[in-house]
Amino acid sequence: MQQGSESGRNPSTGRYAPVRRTVRTQPLTAGDGDGETQDGALDVTARGTRQRAQALGWLSVALGVMEIAAPQVLAQALGIKADRSTRRILLACGVRELCAGAGVLLSDKKAAWLWSRAAGDVVDLALLAAAPALKNADKTRTAAAITAIAAIAACDVWTAAIAAQEETPDDAVAGELAAHGQEIRAAVTVATSPKEAYDRWRDLEALPRFMWQLKAVTVTDAKHSRWEATGPAGTSIGWNAELTEDQPGRSIAWCSRAGSELLHAGRVAFTAAPGGQGTEVHMQLTYEPPLGPVGAAVARLGMPQEQLEADLRRFKQLIELGEVVISDATITGRDERPAQPAHLPKGRVRSKS
């Protein structure tokens, strides 16, 4: 036993000392704890894809210049001998890189140019894969170069996929979703009137109180809003939403618009439950994961169906109890720690009531 070392106890008496444990008057105040203002967070994410694309564009330019101007240096770095044919290949690759770089940096259609970069990566990888067969090749350096290019290729593909979603014109979103969208649905019955349920939902900026993947929703005008959410692996994704349906007391629907990192459409409908049990809240989300089936598999790791159901249960708790129920295991918003009391840093309690 380690008496006296426990917090909250008076070491001399060994008794519990309630005065040291004041009840926080607002135990459930919102606290993202990341120190970002809403506006700051929005700017960072809105710029995210563009910044990544710009960086990749400049990388192309730098590599292209080097391939053309200093092929010997580069060949040595890659672990291959800079003979005549190698220099020719590097010159061709350099021209390609400069074209891709200029395209990414100057064009508005960045996705297409990023895909061209990704295709170039494939060519580079194929050439390097053949390199060890050459005489005097330094296999260690070549392997390192292959690893680096593979990583850059992954970054190209991901950025291109997100950019493609962002560049989808408004009038093409519905068609894209119809063709490639994944649909999830969930429903919950809440002891309230359809009007009250609708009103609580229509307050879009308050949605993060129960939709815990959302970091912030900012209403920009009567029909438009900007949403920020936590994406796979803690990344941040954002989208612009436009209300496409708004029937007070009955339903709300929205659709993402140009500049969205996630193409999706959502609809929530409120209907009276039988027997005066309150309101059935039916929610439907259709989204197009970046990268098609691969992206869908990644998205499923985030368990969107389970998240949607948990969101709706939190909505029910907010209406029926006035706050979201927190257990020791879900203190940070997801079940990621033991069912054991915790002293978490201020602001980490993920409750939004």
Place this chain on the structure above:
Amino acid sequence: MKANCWMGKRDVRVEDVPEPQILNSTDAIIRVTSTAICGSDLHLYNGLVPSMRAGDVLGHEFMGEVMEVGRGVRTLKVGDRVVVPFPIACGKCAMCAQKKFSVCENSNPNAWMAKPMWGHAGAALFGYSHMLGGFAGGQAEYARVPFADVGPLKVPAGLRDDQVLFLSDIFPTGYMGAEMCNIQPGQVVAVWGAGPVGQFAIASAKLLGAERIIAIDSLPYRLEMAKKHAGATDIIQNDKEDSLEALRELTGGRGPDACIDAVGMEAHGHGPAYIYDRAKQAMMLQTDRPTALRDCILACRNGGTVSVVGVYGGFIDKFPMGAVVNRALTIRAGQCHVHRYLQPLLQHIENGDIDPSFVVTHHMALHDAPAGFETFMHKRNHCEKIVLTTAALA
């Protein structure tokens, strides 16, 4: 503070953990004075309940003194002595309104986890896996109790902890098991399992007017307790005699009017069927061993009731559905809606109709919890019920 934590299969340890704090406005913090090890804790101990995580604080039978209340708490005051029901219920949802507290719709933040196995989730329980909420339990010096105005029952100073502690679970659970049998005068009730819940099922069947109560178990000391203290009129030691034969004999061939399964998912049995069940459970081909439940169904009188209060977690095999349908049996089951039984059962205790402390065979200090689990698991020293006290730590 000290708390008994689940660290893995057959591994519980008393660890230093942070003290609980108010997280929701209707929380209370309780200084635990007494807490018990439940038979259902052994299912956790044996690693048969999914969604446990190393470090989970165990314990769902506890009582103590209110140290702190959230700003939304109205009826509970600092200093109140309370016993806490093991299911966590919000008191406001449709199920709570129907007094079906153990299936509260709001208390379980991890409801999604239960869906694949159960279709829907029940209420959260203290210290009983993440799919049941991920709430720290009461085998600790302090515990956070959500919905403090809904669950905790204030208990009079004149009653000892041992007399009221079991209102948290096993007394109401046994009582509900008997109540679900809808006992009529002159009826015969058979109770499988003379563990603590079985003892209270027997005692409750007596309170509810059963004429004969038959206790079935393999441990003679438990059967003796059932007969001496709980009120069983007959006993069957089911490893010495065929319980179905013996029941037919004892009931003139009719079978008991009602059968209560107070055993659950880790039944002991004998013969090829038992070996089959153990093997399937070990290979994860079934999660639960339904030996007692099968016997309940086969033994029950035509048109009778089978009442299940032993804990089952998942799936069972060789369920005699033919008997249920062709003999018009009624099956009733549930985690106990403890909240609805607190007042009436406290009244029985105050009236002296029953003294629940008769089941207690061991008192231990909280820091001896791991030894307690060992003792209870292997039924050493005629162990029936272990109460852990924090007094030694204060």
